[in-house]
Amino acid sequence: MKSIKFTLLAALIFILNSCSETYEFPVSKVTPAADIIAEIKEQQDPNYLVSLEAKNLAAPERLEKPKKNYVIWVMSKKGTLRNVGHFNQENAVKSTYTASFPYQPMEILITAEDEEGGCFPDGIEISRLNLRKNKK
Structure with missing residues (x-):
């Protein structure tokens, strides 16, 4: 009985993990020590769960031109670029972001901004x- 439960659990974990894709952001010229990864999971059509994790991302106040927030922008298939939020700084080493979108993201952009609620990116592109193009 235990082996059947284990087999079912292993199959469920495999299925859940196979529905997500992991991507690595290119190395930033502004914050080269940062390792930023995106995980995209397709939920019920047409929703997508997007999770970002940034390790070693310098505080925006410490940039050469200090800013207040790291803002996340997502482009849809239709070419619409939206401000979808900002990183949550968990500690000095790790920042995270998670949200669900009713469209498939085609591009993710991270900028350092003075205001987090802007309609267009006008800060420093991170x-x-x-x-x-960039599947891991």
Whole structure:
């Protein structure tokens, strides 16, 4: 009985993990020590769960031109770029972001901004990930 439960659990974990894709952002010229990863999971059509994790991302106040926030922008298939939020700083080493979108993201852009609620990116571009090209 235990082996059947274990087999079912292992199959479920495999299925859940196979529905997600992991992507690495290119190395940033502004914050080169940062390792930024995106995980995209397709949920019920047409929703997508997007999780970002940045390790060793310098505080925006410590940039050469200090800023207040790291803002995350997502481009849809239709070419619409949206401000979808900002990183949550968990500690000095790790920043995270998670959200669900009713469209498939095609590109993710991270900028350092003075205001987190802008309609267009006008701060410092940290990194840009084209999801059509950069599967890990």
